Amino acid sequence: xxxxxxxxxxxxxxxxxxxxxxxxxxxxxxxxxxxxxxxxxxxxxxxxxxxxxxxxxxxxxxxxxxxxxxxxxxxxxxxxxxxxxxxxxxxxxxxxxxxxxxxxxxxxxxxxxxxxxxxxxxxxxxxxxxxxxxxxxxxxxxxxxxxxxxxxxxxxxxxxxxxxxxxxxxxxxxxxxxxxxxxxxxxxxxxxxxxxxxxxxxxxxxxxxxxxxxxxxxxxxxxxxxxxxxxxxxxxxxxxxxxxxxxxxxxxxxxxxxxxxxxxxxxxxxxxxxxxxxxxxxxxxxxxxxxxxxxxxxxxxxxxxxxxxxxxxxxxxxxxxxxxxxxxxxxxxxxxxxxxxxxxxxxxxxxxxxxxxxxxxxxx
Ligand code: SAH
Ligand code: SF4
Numbered sequence: 001x002x003x004x005x006x007x008x009x010x011x012x013x014x015x016x017x018x019x020x021x022x023x024x025x026x027x028x029x030x031x032x033x034x035x036x037x038x039x040x041x042x043x044x045x046x047x048x049x050x051x052x053x054x055x056x057x058x059x060x061x062x063x064x065x066x067x068x069x070x071x072x073x074x075x076x077x078x079x080x081x082x083x084x085x086x087x088x089x090x091x092x093x094x095x096x097x098x099x100x101x102x103x104x105x106x107x108x109x110x111x112x113x114x115x116x117x118x119x120x121x122x123x124x125x126x127x128x129x130x131x132x133x134x135x136x137x138x139x140x141x142x143x144x145x146x147x148x149x150x151x152x153x154x155x156x157x158x159x160x161x162x163x164x165x166x167x168x169x170x171x172x173x174x175x176x177x178x179x180x181x182x183x184x185x186x187x188x189x190x191x192x193x194x195x196x197x198x199x200x201x202x203x204x205x206x207x208x209x210x211x212x213x214x215x216x217x218x219x220x221x222x223x224x225x226x227x228x229x230x231x232x233x234x235x236x237x238x239x240x241x242x243x244x245x246x247x248x249x250x251x252x253x254x255x256x257x258x259x260x261x262x263x264x265x266x267x268x269x270x271x272x273x274x275x276x277x278x279x280x281x282x283x284x285x286x287x288x289x290x291x292x293x294x295x296x297x298x299x300x301x302x303x304x305x306x307x308x309x310x311x312x313x314x315x316x317x318x319x320x321x322x323x324x325x326x327x328x329x330x331x332x333x334x335x336x337x338x339x340x341x342x343x344x345x346x347x348x349x350x351x352x353x354x355x356x357x358x359x360x361x362x363x364x
Contacts, residue, residue: 006065010038010143011136013178014185024063026056035187038066039139042147069094069140074148081333084144085345088113088137092130093345094166096141097338098149098158105149106160109141111176112167113345117201119221119234121265123299123344124166132172138179142189158189162197164219166343169198170206180214193217193256199263204240207248211255218252219261219292220245224271225279233271246283253288259325265294265341266307266315277315281322291319291326297339 009017014035018028033051037043046052046060069086072093076082082098097108113130115122142158149157161183163169169176176198182188183196199219200207207218222242224230230237237245249260262284266272284291293316296306307315312328319326331339 006063008067008136009034009060009064010066010068011134011139011175011178011182013181014187016178024059030056032187035185039143039182039185039188040153040190042143042151044068044143067136067140068143069137071144071148075336075338077333077336077338079332079335081336081338082148083333083336083338084141084148086141086144088133090131094133094137094141095338095343095345096145096165097333097343098145099332100157104159105157106162107142107145107158108162108165109138110165110167110343110345111138111163111169111172115167116171117168117234117236119201119223120232121223121267121296121302121304122341123302124341126299126301127344132175133167135175135178135182138175139182142183159191160195160197161191162199162219164197164199164340166345168201168203170200170203170210173206173209177210177214180216184214184216194258197261201234201236202240202245203236204244204248207245207252211252215252215256217256217258217261218249219263220249221265222262222280223265225276225283229271229276233267242283246287249289250287259288259290261290261292263292263294265296266312267296268305268307268311270304272307272311272315274314274318277318278322281319281324284324285322289324291324293326293328294340295328295331297331297334297342299337299342299344 017031021031022028030052034049037049044066046057069088071084072087073085080100084096086094086096088094092113094110094113099106112132114127115124116129118125145158151157180196183191193216196216197219198216201221223233227237227241230242253260293312295312296304316326316328333339
């Protein structure tokens with residue numbers, strides 16, 4: 001419940017919450033107790049935090065709140081993928097996707113409403129830019145998913161988080177880094193660095209900062225091996241060309257001793273020729289690089305087609321022959337428009353009133 005004028009504790013990092021709670025005359029360890037309740041046990045009522053004193057709970061009820069985004073709609077794909085449409089402040093909506101696999105459960109989170117970077121093959125980009133999400137709105141996606149999936153302290157279906165939903169996470173650095181810190185915190189979600197992947201279209205200065213601030217796994221949306229083609233597909237390339245981007249990537253890989261994953265969307269007749277595969281191999285060969293080929297996911301109004309399976313196979317074989325670790329991503333949840341690049345936060349005809357939201361949890 002939100003008390004008017006109250007402080008939002010959701011999304012505060014451990015240091016911030018300890019500072020806030022100390023200013024109220026309580027001890028820092030109370031902040032850690034609260035974090036365990038909120039993030040590990042999914043509790044959003046102060047009264048349920050039974051190891052806090054009655055006085056502190058009364059104080060929190062009057063001065064603080066834990067406000068989660070509201071679920072407008074849940075969709076479940078025939079392959080088990082789930083998508084939630086969430087209302088965030090300002091009458092806007094974002095999407096979050098859970099992808100179950102045999103050895104892991106991956107949550108794909110959004111970092112912005114829309115995106116300003118306008119890549120030519122992306123539904124989020126086509127929607128234009130609305131605003132940055134707050135840390136609470138980012139971390140709230142994880143909390144809601146845990147709740148919907150019946151997570152408990154010992155059984156947690158979300159084992160991995162990827163920033164591959166709506167928006168460019170490095171363009172919302174100020175909110176995304178604290179959200180990742182909460183995901184890593186031992187009193188927060190306690191995920192390891194390897195299990196959080198940030199995907200970026202290539203904001204070079206922020207990649208360099210991230211190396212020192214929170215060096216989680218990095219995925220870079222390359223999509224073309226030369227500047228001329230990449231300028232057309234990923235317009236931010238005009239500001240941060242491929243050579244600068246790759247230099248930042250190799251530095252990043254040095255900092256965490258791991259591979260950088262390069263995403264490459266397969267667009268028929270645009271970037272899928274054998275010559276371009278060889279160009280890509282030349283750029284990445286001998287480097288700490290893995291390639292992830294993504295069959296293009298169509299969306300209404302999009303101008304491209306998905307490359308054929310034979311073309312993708314041939315492209316992948318060329319990369320393999322050149323010694324590059326490469327996999328082709330299997331589109332998941334495309335029957336519910338939950339696949340990469342399809343997220344647009346469409347509210348359709350849903351009325352975003354709390355009354356409607358209560359009855360909107362049905363499966364589609
Ligand atoms: N803004 C970040 C993260 C969100 S997009 C980025 O661009 O990396 C996540 C991934 O989906 C990116 O690799 C992006 O290029 C890819 N993508 C976007 N639209 C797509 C589409 N229609 N089909 C397949 N992949 C797409
Ligand atoms: Fe933005 Fe990523 Fe879509 Fe490009 S691909 S428009 S950076 S969300």
